[in-house]
Amino acid sequence: MIHLEGGWPKDVDITEVESKNRYIKKVTNTESYAETVAQLAPSMIHFLKQNISLNIYEEYFGSEDIDFVSDPPSAKTVTVFKDPGEKYNRAAVHTSWFPVDGKKIAVAYAFLQFQQMPEGADVDSYIWDVSNPNAPESKLSPSSPLLCIEYNPRENNTLVGGSYNGVISL
Numbered sequence: 001m002i003h004l005e006g007g008w009p010k011d012v013d014i015t016e017v018e019s020k021n022r023y024i025k026k027v028t029n030t031e032s033y034a035e036t037v038a039q040l041a042p043s044m045i046h047f048l049k050q051n052i053s054l055n056i057y058e059e060y061f062g063s064e065d066i067d068f069v070s071d072p073p074s075a076k077t078v079t080v081f082k083d084p085g086e087k088y089n090r091a092a093v094h095t096s097w098f099p100v101d102g103k104k105i106a107v108a109y110a111f112l113q114f115q116q117m118p119e120g121a122d123v124d125s126y127i128w129d130v131s132n133p134n135a136p137e138s139k140l141s142p143s144s145p146l147l148c149i150e151y152n153p154r155e156n157n158t159l160v161g162g163s164y165n166g167v168i169s170l
Helices: 017-028 031-052
Strands: 091-097 104-110 125-129 138-140 146-151 159-163
Touching (some): 104 146
Parallel strands (some): 091 146
Antiparallel strands (some): 091 104, 104 125, 125 138, 146 159
């Protein structure tokens, strides 16, 4: 730390070096100066130790390439939530996990080809219990197939969905 200018009393002419040196000599000879320095020393030592606790010039990471992943990325299928009872092949277009414990998942099923939904096709979406992938826990029957579905994070038992025909269902 270095103090270059400022903080001088009015009777010291800062343009004259002799005037500043006289004032510094006068202050350093007082008894209060030694006491003040003694009181400031512990806090200054603390800050000095903080300053040298980390060597900013040390090279922490070498320039050589490090392989952090020895195995290639992979994924495995744990369970399949198949569209129940549908004779047509609908895709799961959106999912939403139950916000509290993640043991339920809401799945919206729909046809992805615009305006190519077969006549009499199922429009239902389902809520699945993760521990029972064989049958859905609940069935959602909107007026039009849902293209997106989402749990309310504040009211856990509330779902909102956007339908194929533009209607929003709650």
